[in-house]
Amino acid sequence: MKTFLSVFWLSLAPLFSWADDGAAAYQRGDYAQAVELWQSQAQQEGVHADLLSALGNAEWKLGRKGRAILCWERALLLNPRDPVALAGLHHAQGVGGTDRPLPTWTETYASFMTADTWLLLGTLSFWVAVYCIVVPRLKRQPSTDLNERILLLSITLLVLTIPGLWGAHTNAQRAVIKQGEISLRLTPTKLGEPIQATSEGDVVRTDRKFNGHVRVITAEGKAGWVRADEIEPIWGAGLPGTYSDATSAP
């Protein structure tokens, strides 16, 4: 048993070592090293909210706004109340000059739980309501008082989850501008007339796709087209894509 425990702890040791080493590198200001260590950890173990928000901080310190915002936004998808990610986004909007669309009331409502929790809750309440209606009919017996109460409760819960589901859906429609000096174009073509400049790290709402372009709406409400490879959706791979130039720490 002792042997088993020692082997188990030894196998876990590298994981803790990555996390600790990353935090240590961050503490001493070696953000590039911290990013490398946390990225290795993410590739091995997968990502979670803490790791993504920490990675976002390090990326921000390295001046890679797009990747940082994407990390924080993804951290919020996994934990909508992650304090580090929320602070990072506030900081980016206040000091960094990035734009982020104001959340609608449904999005604010949806931020109480993750999108998956909303969906599970909605599905569960739907099925409970359905079976509260169906089961007495199948048994050819009158509905009991308890059955009526459960039905009422589940329908109430279902109604309450609808705004949450809608907010989670609109949240999923957002993307982050990957590069600086990207212009919103009037038409979905390479030579489309530029109508507004965006900067790296700006969060936009996405709409339909056409001709390799995506129609987006900025935080200011301006709508235009950008190339599909100029943005990265918030939902997606665990780590941001390798789009940013490998800049060293400033």
Added chain:
Amino acid sequence: MKYCLLILVALTAILPLAAEDQVSWNTTPAIAGPGQPFRLQVHIESDVVLGAAERVVKELKPPRGMALRFSGQLYRSNTTEATLNFSGVAPEEEGTFVIPSFNIRFTAKVVKIPEITLHVSSTTGFRKSSQARAELSLPERTYYVGERIPGVIHLLSSEQETVTGSVGLECEAEGFSYYFNGPPKNTDQGMDLLFELTPTRTGNGEIIFNGSMFLQSENSFLTTGRDRPYTFRQRFRVEHVPEEGRPADWTGGIGKFTAESVHVSNAKPEVGEPIKLTAVLTGIGNLERILPPEIVGGDVWEVLPASERRRRAEEERMFVYSIIPRLPGKQTTPAIKFSTFDPSTKKFTRLEFPVQSVTVTGTAPAKVDLVSIDPAAPANQETKAKLPDLMPPQVHQQAGVKVILPLAASPKFWATNAVLIISTTILLCLSLLSGYLLLHPEIILFYRARRHVQQAQRQAQAAQQKGASQAFATAIVSGLRAGVGALLRAEPQALTQGDILRILPEADPVLLDRIFREADGEKFGGRVTNQLLTDAPKALELLQKVKAQL
């Protein structure tokens, strides 16, 4: 007298109009083999001095597969006769080919040549391999607007004929621009004529190539020179490069290209020192039409627009960028990447030049923080609340995910729900149906009775055909009892004629009595034999009436 003179003048004026030109023609050989060269001679006798023939070629429209060129006129001055020679090559297929009627413009008048017929047959013994020939090499596929299609016409010598030259190569193709790549190139087998085509609009059509080659025939006695025409026709279809799946970074390249090389003019520049980044693209395609790909410098590089160079002979294209480093340290040059379209596979391919490592020396310019204080604010006012700062991260050990995807994007989740919905709906429907049937038992009762009556009808008809009177009566009684039993909610076997009459009051009691006696008579006494079949239709009608009530 005056009238006689007028008539004479009028007749004199009409006489030339009435006169007809005599046109005759002959081909040598009279019957040509497939692909065999032939000579056409047209002889014209007129009433005026004809002079020289002009613009013969323009009106000559040989049939498909046949090459025909005007090769000269036997000219004698001050004669009313003319002989024109044409050289041609017969089509590759057997049959009769008609050269449509055409006009020849002489100095004096226009003469219409009637249709000329050429017979082509493989029985002539012509051996094609002994003749010099021309072959077209042009890809047979869908073409795309803007692409460069290289083609070759091979002029191939034979054992007896040597190709010595080429003349008058023309290309007729609407919606194409064409370019002949200089003089013919001598090869081991003869000559090659290189050309390039570029489609300029979409559509279907036919490309026609016409030309002549000079030949030298050698035999044991003498050496003679001659010309021989050739013609090619090839159907084509031109489309735009497909929009579906077209990458955003496609810059107009159609063909097969290779990212040949990339290099920088200085691998150790200082901050702010411009260097040249040169990328060389090679391949077969419309190199000259590719727009230089845009590169993104980001924070490290400042990129100036690209200049470009192309050398047609070397089939290469160079993109030269001026890039200026902004930050010191080990840096990599911006990536040069774009997509091209391969017309043979109809797919887009991504081309990427490798990035180059550069060591930038010097120091970065100092960063200037933006002032966020309102300049119009009073001097002694304290600064507002401090802007939010980053929180120190804390990474706890917990389970991670490789890809952040919502449950809503999971097909398994929705498939499970769909299965649940379908099974619940089926269960509910079955439950409702069984409940309804329990409330209305007559539905099943009538259904079964109807089936029983139908079966009895079939048995009765079979018995009628066999002439089995008792079996007929038994089937009728069985059917009547089953149907009436369902209607009266009674056991069929317990029913009598009186019960039948309650449901069928209009039935003939005598007939009913005979049926029952025929069926059950043996149980209770004698039975009437072989009398019932005469009234079989009436008996069957009774069954039909019962069935109608079910």
